[in-house]
Amino acid sequence: MTLIDLRSDTVTRPTPEMREAMRNAVVGNAAWNEDPTVRELEEKSARAVGKEAGLFVPSGTMGNQVAIWVHTAKTHGPEVICEARSHIYLNESAGIAVLARAQVKPVAGVRGAMPPEAVEAAIQPRGNVLKPRTALIALENTHNFASGAAVPLENHRAIREIAERHNIPVHLDGARVFNAAVALGVPASAIGREVDTVQFCFSKGLGAPVGSVVCGSHAFIEEARKIRQILGGALRQAGVLAAPALIGLETMTKRLHVDHENARRLAQGLAKLEGLRVDPRVDTNIVIFDVRDLGVTAAEFTRALYEQGVGFSQVSPTEVRAVTHNDVTDKDIAQALDVTARVVEALRAGKRAAGAGGVGPY
Numbered sequence: 400m401t402l403i404d405l406r407s408d409t410v411t412r413p414t415p416e417m418r419e420a421m422r423n424a425v426v427g428n429a430a431w432n433e434d435p436t437v438r439e440l441e442e443k444s445a446r447a448v449g450k451e452a453g454l455f456v457p458s459g460t461m462g463n464q465v466a467i468w469v470h471t472a473k474t475h476g477p478e479v480i481c482e483a484r485s486h487i488y489l490n491e492s493a494g495i496a497v498l499a500r501a502q503v504k505p506v507a508g509v510r511g512a513m514p515p516e517a518v519e520a521a522i523q524p525r526g527n528v529l530k531p532r533t534a535l536i537a538l539e540n541t542h543n544f545a546s547g548a549a550v551p552l553e554n555h556r557a558i559r560e561i562a563e564r565h566n567i568p569v570h571l572d573g574a575r576v577f578n579a580a581v582a583l584g585v586p587a588s589a590i591g592r593e594v595d596t597v598q599f600c601f602s603k604g605l606g607a608p609v610g611s612v613v614c615g616s617h618a619f620i621e622e623a624r625k626i627r628q629i630l631g632g633a634l635r636q637a638g639v640l641a642a643p644a645l646i647g648l649e650t651m652t653k654r655l656h657v658d659h660e661n662a663r664r665l666a667q668g669l670a671k672l673e674g675l676r677v678d679p680r681v682d683t684n685i686v687i688f689d690v691r692d693l694g695v696t697a698a699e700f701t702r703a704l705y706e707q708g709v710g711f712s713q714v715s716p717t718e719v720r721a722v723t724h725n726d727v728t729d730k731d732i733a734q735a736l737d738v739t740a741r742v743v744e745a746l747r748a749g750k751r752a753a754g755a756g757g758v759g760p761y
Contacts, residue, residue: 405721445612452614456627462599475532477534481504540590546686552590555594576590577599599614
């Protein structure tokens with residue numbers, strides 16, 4: 400059985416062009432900053448998001464944690480303000496506490512966007528020795544758990560202005576920043592200009608097998624290089640990884656609108672199925688929907704779909720996520736909807752039977 404894999408855009412396989420680039424990559428010792436392909440990738444990545452320099456790292460989580468550590472290193476008892484369902488807070492294994500030894504101040508957002516006035520209210524006043532010191536404000540765009548919402552530039556700009564008044568840096572977890580740029584109709588550099596540092600991934604919507612990059616000022620990247628070394632992220636002949644990432648940066652960014660269109664088609668189809676709560680506002684390549692009305696958990700629902708050849712992922716006890724990507728075609732979307740419709744109907748029939756004293760199929 401061939402799986403239509405919508406669990407994440409991290410499941411993409413490298414394209415033939417990427418595999419060929421890996422085979423022919425010119426390499427050097429990247430840990431000594433001598434790999435020409437890695438250096439080209441870092442320079443082009445920095446330019447793409449409007450920054451001076453970049454640093455190649457193995458993963459987005461490492462990129463975020465390197466940036467947070469550098470930003471908070473000179474503060475005793477630091478605190479990081481971030482959105483309440485942000486990736487750095489929920490899905491990075493408490494790295495902020497373990498590595499940067501900082502605590503988090505979560506602020507509830509609206510579709511991933513923290514209200515600027517709430518951010519300002521969350522900033523700790525200076526001079527109170529009983530309180531932590533706000534050392535960083537972290538944003539996320541697109542916002543994963545807000546159904547891939549593209550956070551408006553106006554929100555970032557308002558928060559940056561607040562941060563500047565309080566002399567606090569701003570970091571962007573821009574794992575899918577090019578998806579955000581496409582959805583907002585702006586270059587990624589326009590988003591990057593509103594923050595001090597940016598992390599983005601090559602191994603998600605850009606389809607490369609490995610890697611992320613942290614971008615910022617020359618001085619910041621020099622500090623980040625040291626932290627990357629501490630975390631074991633300094634690679635050797637990494638040009639074989641940077642080569643497919645370059646293709647992702649240069650070509651895959653131009654096809655992201657296809658993933659967005661497929662995600663919208665998927666959401667529209669799911670919204671027609673009785674028992675699913677679907678947010679029709681789909682900005683990019685992520686669709687999140689709730690299955691509680693079917694009387695099953697998200698884990699039970701995803702297991703039932705997986706057995707029928709469709710891969711969704713669980714993001715909460717009742718929420719399911721689907722992510723479109725380069726390996727998913729419009730035909731795959733149609734088939735996934737057909738399979739989902741059958742499973743939903745079976746679950747609803749089972750719920751009716753259970754209510755009548757019978758036993759359902761799942």
